[in-house]
Amino acid sequence: MRKKITVSTALSFIFVAITVTFCLTMILSARLFESKVSNVNAKENMYSKISEIDQTVRQHYYTQIDDTAVIDGLSAGYIASLRDNEAKYYTASEVTALQNLSKGKLTGIGLEVQKDISGYYKVVNVDTDSPADIAEMAKDDMIVEINDIDVKTLNTQQVREMLTAEEGTGIEIEYLRDSEENKTELTFALYDAPSIDYSLEAGVGYIKVTSFDEETASEVEYAVQNLVSQGATGFALDIRNNSSKEYDYAAEVADIFVKEGTTMYAHYVDDSQKVIYTSDEEAVEQPVTVIVNGNTGYAAEMLAVILKDMGDAKLVGTKTFGNCTIQTLYRLSDGSGVQITTARLVPVASSDYHGVGLLPDYEKSLSADQELNFYDLSKTDDPQIQRAFEVVKNLAGQQE
Numbered sequence: 001m002r003k004k005i006t007v008s009t010a011l012s013f014i015f016v017a018i019t020v021t022f023c024l025t026m027i028l029s030a031r032l033f034e035s036k037v038s039n040v041n042a043k044e045n046m047y048s049k050i051s052e053i054d055q056t057v058r059q060h061y062y063t064q065i066d067d068t069a070v071i072d073g074l075s076a077g078y079i080a081s082l083r084d085n086e087a088k089y090y091t092a093s094e095v096t097a098l099q100n101l102s103k104g105k106l107t108g109i110g111l112e113v114q115k116d117i118s119g120y121y122k123v124v125n126v127d128t129d130s131p132a133d134i135a136e137m138a139k140d141d142m143i144v145e146i147n148d149i150d151v152k153t154l155n156t157q158q159v160r161e162m163l164t165a166e167e168g169t170g171i172e173i174e175y176l177r178d179s180e181e182n183k184t185e186l187t188f189a190l191y192d193a194p195s196i197d198y199s200l201e202a203g204v205g206y207i208k209v210t211s212f213d214e215e216t217a218s219e220v221e222y223a224v225q226n227l228v229s230q231g232a233t234g235f236a237l238d239i240r241n242n243s244s245k246e247y248d249y250a251a252e253v254a255d256i257f258v259k260e261g262t263t264m265y266a267h268y269v270d271d272s273q274k275v276i277y278t279s280d281e282e283a284v285e286q287p288v289t290v291i292v293n294g295n296t297g298y299a300a301e302m303l304a305v306i307l308k309d310m311g312d313a314k315l316v317g318t319k320t321f322g323n324c325t326i327q328t329l330y331r332l333s334d335g336s337g338v339q340i341t342t343a344r345l346v347p348v349a350s351s352d353y354h355g356v357g358l359l360p361d362y363e364k365s366l367s368a369d370q371e372l373n374f375y376d377l378s379k380t381d382d383p384q385i386q387r388a389f390e391v392v393k394n395l396a397g398q399q400e
Helices: 007-060 067-080 092-102 156-162 216-229 247-257 298-311 368-372 383-399
Strands: 088-090 105-108 111-115 121-126 142-146 170-177 180-187 189-192 196-201 204-209 234-238 261-267 273-279 288-292 314-317 325-331 337-346
Touching: 067 088, 067 337, 088 092, 092 105, 092 325, 092 337, 111 156, 142 156, 196 216, 204 216, 204 383, 216 247, 234 383, 247 261, 247 273, 247 298, 261 298, 288 298, 288 383, 298 314, 314 383
Parallel strands: 204 234, 234 288, 288 314
Antiparallel strands: 088 337, 105 189, 111 121, 121 142, 142 170, 170 180, 196 204, 261 273, 261 337, 325 337
């Protein structure tokens, strides 16, 4: 027999339910309030301390204060406090330079240098149509002075910083060519920076990718088609010393070489995992080797693992850098920007390589002398390139 519930009992149940709901709501509200108050107090303390420092300095500092430098310094300090080695604050002009670089344009004079045993700095590359190229500087020129400063008194970082400046800035360089002294005045300018170089080497299509930008994929695709028309039976993709962080453009390059499917996942702070890159059904049919070293990192390293997992490519060289995090640049209202780590890459097949690096399928190291004179090596005397050619030729033979 069904037991009837009296009106008074029903009302009691309702009252209890309302009471429980009210209590839970109050508890959650209190916790949320405490959290917000805590955040408000923390922010108030932060702003109060900065204000106190500012007042103290302005009252007692013995010289003038550069307000722009102070703001940039505070911003950079905030980002540094995150203890994210990949995070960085960029000034407005630096953000503009980064955006130009992603479009394949570089602000500079077009010189890449390496310290020589003499103490001077040898030119190892001159970008085509750059200010240095127009001034007829060339590979193997030996820089001895920059703005009347003897480069022997500078370290490599200082020299490279002197060769970096905003558009319109002038620089004077004294250099030796065949023991003859030369001096030239250059102006930093915006020019098209090539991201690839390619050639056919004994039936193998060699493609060197130095960086990634919005034009790289189309340049690589054109190179592949051109090399195939010349009879390339396989490809050696050289991404040594490539540490670009343009992941989207690297994924576009990967799409040229791999079959249809998911090529990369990303893991986010909320513990979610999403597909971030895919490829279409068209793919290079010829076998591929990827030449890597300890300076192959970030987007280039991602490209290597995608080609290995999805395209059966073989890695040749030495262990890669070992960073599978994604950095995103956010532009602020005044034109400056902050770059912070926003996700972690998750390969479709390979293990997590963060802090470990990708191990090559065919290890081949350079000698200490070859490392020192890396940019002097040609395709015929570079052991890593030659080993990649051997591997791809064997793979091509197996396909026949």
